[in-house]
Amino acid sequence: GIQVEQSPPDLILQEGANSTLRCNFSDSVNNLQWFHQNPWGQLINLFYIPSGTKQNGRLSATTVATERYSLLYISSSQTTDSGVYFCAVRTSGSRLTFGEGTQLTVNP
Amino acid sequence: DAGVIQSPRHEVTEMGQEVTLRCKPISGHNSLFWYRQTMMRGLELLIYFNNNVPIDDSGMPEDRFSAKMPNASFSTLKIQPSEPRDSAVYFCASSALGRSYEQYFGPGTRLTVT
Numbered sequence: 001g002i003q004v005e006q007s008p009p010d011l012i013l014q015e016g017a018n019s020t021l022r023c024n025f026s027d028s029v030n031n032l033q034w035f036h037q038n039p040w041g042q043l044i045n046l047f048y049i050p051s052g053t054k055q056n057g058r059l060s061a062t063t064v065a066t067e068r069y070s071l072l073y074i075s076s077s078q079t080t081d082s083g084v085y086f087c088a089v090r091t092s093g094s095r096l097t098f099g100e101g102t103q104l105t106v107n108p
Numbered sequence: 109d110a111g112v113i114q115s116p117r118h119e120v121t122e123m124g125q126e127v128t129l130r131c132k133p134i135s136g137h138n139s140l141f142w143y144r145q146t147m148m149r150g151l152e153l154l155i156y157f158n159n160n161v162p163i164d165d166s167g168m169p170e171d172r173f174s175a176k177m178p179n180a181s182f183s184t185l186k187i188q189p190s191e192p193r194d195s196a197v198y199f200c201a202s203s204a205l206g207r208s209y210e211q212y213f214g215p216g217t218r219l220t221v222t
Contacts, residue, residue, distance in 0.1 A: 035213075041216055094163070
């Protein structure tokens, strides 16, 4: 099956810093989603981005499908950005395959 | 619109007992997914349904696990008998077939089996 690798596995930032999270996948995909799992365990949809670039406030994402990677940018990080960021891809059918996540800690 | 609804939010039970988790998908969505999340195995898909029909149950760990979707607005995941290794957070998600397939997750049920 498809492999999804996220990097870095852990990231510690000071409030106000910027960061880039990466997701590499081993095969062509039909869709790609970024999720944020907050410290309370909720999985929150950030982006549905099979290709191209999207922005939502301080967050933006870019997927280059031909090169099989996606990037999530967080600017001016806040403590509320802490949590785990997951990338998930769909190849065929409805199944999503998740990466192992990036654990982000933003310190005040 | 209400998101995906799961109940109960927390469940503590003793080994050997039957556990039933419930999910109501987003209205209009016709795909429903059950996931399990543990520290060791991360997020793993257990089973999913399209139009109330089970499509892929290859992730169901063993015969102790079963899932049903009697109608478009309700699904259950049952564990009988439960074991301590079943302790995990169980998520339900839904999406709309034929559109973006974007999945939306419920708040999860934290199951503890003692």
